[in-house]
Amino acid sequence: MLKTFKIGGVHPPENKLSKDKKIEVLPLPKTVFIPVAQHIGAPATPVVKKGDEVKVGQVIAQSSSFVSTNIHSSVSGKVTKVDFSADSSGYPKQGIFITVEGDEWVEGIDRSEDLVKEISVDGPEIVKKIQEAGIVGLGGATFPTHVKLVPPKGMKAEVLLINGVECEPYLTSDHRLMLEKADEIMVGIQLLMKAMGVDKAVIGIENNKPDAIKLLNEKCADYNGVSVQALKVQYPQGGEKQLINAVTGKEVPSGALPIAVGAVVSNVGTAFAVYEAIQKNKPLFERVVTVTGKGVEKPSNFMVRVGTATSELIEAAGGLPENTGKIISGGPMMGRAIASLDVPVTKGTSGLLLMQEEESKREEIQACIRCSRCTSVCPMGLEPYLLMTLGEKQIFERAENERIMDCIECGSCSYTCPSSRPLLDYIRFGKGKVGAMIRSRKK
Amino acid sequence: MSITVVYTIVTLAVIGAAAAVILYFVAQKFKVIEDPRIDDVDEALPGANCGGCGFAGCRAFAEACVKASELGDLNCPVGGNETMSNVASILGLEAVKKDPRVAYIRCNGTCDHRPKTSSFDGATTCAIASSVYSGESGCQFGCLGYGDCFDACDFDAIVMHPETGIPEIIDDKCVACGACVDACPKDLIELRKKMPKNRKVVVSCRNQDKGGVARKACSVACIGCSKCFKECPFDAITMENNLAYIDSDKCKLCRKCVAVCPTGAIIEENFPPRKVKPEEKKETEPVN
DSSP states (O other), X not given: OOBOOSSOOBOOOOOOTTTTOOEEEOOOOSEEEEESOOSXXXXXXXXXXXXXXXXXXXXXXXXXXXXXXXXXXXXXXEEEEEEEEEOTTSSEEEEEEEEEOSOXXXXXXXXXXXXXXXXXXXXXXXXXXHHHTTOBOTTTTOOBHHHHHSOOTTOOOOEEEEEEOOOSSSOOHHHHHHHHSHHHHHHHHHHHHHXXXXXXXXXXXXXXXXXXXXXXXXXXXXXXXXXEEEEOOOBTTXXXXXHHHHHHOOOOOTTOOGGGGTXXXXXXXXXXXXXXXXXXXXOSOEEEEEEEOTTOSSOEEEEEETTOBHHHHHHHTTOOOTTEEEEEESOTTTOEEOSOTTOBOOTTOOEEEEEEHHHHOOOOOOXXXXXXXXXXXXXXXXXXXXXXXXXXXXXXXXXXXXXXXXXXXXOHHHHHOTTOOOHHHHHHHHHHHHHHHHHHHHO | OOHHHHHHHHHHHHHHHHHHHHHHHHHHHXXXXXXXXXXXXXXXXXXXXXXXXXXXXXXXXXXXXXXXXXXXXXOOTTTHHXXXXXXXXXXXXXXXXXXXXXXXXXXXXXXXXXXXXXXXXXXXXXXXXXXXXXXXXXXXXXXXXSOHHHHHOSXXXXXXXXXXXXXXXXXXXXXXXOHXXXXXXXXXXXXXXOOXXXXXXXEOOOOOSOHHHHHHHOTTOOOOOOHHHHHOTXXXXXXXXXXXXXXXXXXXXXXXXXXXXXXXXXXXXXXXXXXXXXXXXXXXXXXX
């Protein structure tokens, strides 16, 4: 029987329009804007200045603390300025503008397509290289990977879970990567296992990707300790805690990290980036981005250099459809609408969804009818209607006691609400306030 | 009369008398001695419980007044000087006169001045909108127009202008409690000195972007040109982060800054119309 997580979950229409589209390499842009904060943690510190010549793969911003990561140039050319520009939220963030000239790579990067299977480095060295290569969780949360691989004192990882779930509707970037780079992902998994010192890895894939399940199952024969677990299609199975529950049956306690139950979760994209960083010496400066939507002429999967403007991707997918209502960075459930087409692709951009006007509109907000659907779909076992009210009335102490910080912001509550109440909006607001409250208490 | 009834009455009377004696001694033992002046001061306060004084309601403010040795730091903005002098006479302290204050809105980014670049359809509160993104126009500092200040005002002193979507202060109703100041996530509202006849001269902009960027987002933005700073004869204007600021304690309402502002970011309110001299016509009309 297919496994899935135990509480909550929804199943929105999948709409995987681009699942049969091969990954295409997007032509080099003319300019890029590379933000220095593309990850959770402290922003990196720029180490280049106006007028500097940079090459592809060169460090342009240095990690500033342990929970931070390096940023590499994704293009070769001249730094035009180090300045602030609006990110997807419209607020300005620091970043580096580079005008592209040619495509000259830093020496030592292996640009060939050959598979390097032999692992010649030991565990600690792998972690160090991952840190240097600026690898972050590519599922969307962008948590620096090297931090995950070093468990806190007294805890030990037992199993590595590889997230190939891709439960967000529309997105297909992980799916295509699994089909096209299966061996590379497998080697990447071996590297991650070695770095963590575990001998078991499970790849979780939802049942709507039978081709990927079949292919990776075949590959498992060649690689020790790796197996594939097919999962029932259920959103948000790609959430870390949900995936652990689905595959191992264990439940991560409230407020704890997955390592508390001996698990570490990494995305398939991250496994591929790890392979490239260690076997090919290539830092993380490009990623697969799905460009999709019902009105899009050519829904596609592109290999994109970080810093490329959104407008270029849309152009490559056939241009902006006329009745576009919203452009969403990420999937329809957790993604955010962007306010401008100059917003760059970052390490965490898994997709770009162009929503048509009629499907993007929110329904009129009505009164809560106490149907409790939000409670039954919440995968964290919370009571969203209550958390929303507490956010509205600004009763944050109570919200904290009601475990508001456990919310993974999957949006299942807002999706399912028959009164179209903006549950997640208020919960996010409450989370921000409660988070600030907790931080000020620690000081 | 049956004997049972007699017993009942006697028993109850004895219990009642015993309880009265116990309660009397308990009340003596645990008596809370409260300064009677707290009640008097509380009585003298407006009873709005708005929190404008910085305390949790009028009672808490009354307690603080009674405890205080001087009233310099304590002020009831709703009651103003009159209330405070009453309080002072109850307590036998000296009343400290404070300038009455009033709220000023520091954004004039109406739809005409500030074109929309995107639209927001999430939960319509300023707090949520500003936590999600910078706003519907190119200006990340401006008014969002969802009326958190309007909701916060207990005195009906704020109205949302139906056309511009920007709040307006009704000066005569505003008591300067500061609830709107706290409610505005963009920090657009400021309590400033109340001028005679409710006259106002204020830099109605909080945009800290460089001039070009600010101007592109909004035609009445302060571009940080420093013209007003140079013009002001009273040193009331300071420049910081590409933004001019008029200190209301120094401002003498001469309006020279209004005349030199090239974008019309400095606005004047409640003044009689100016005499327009034919040779130096106002160049400050905002260009639209």
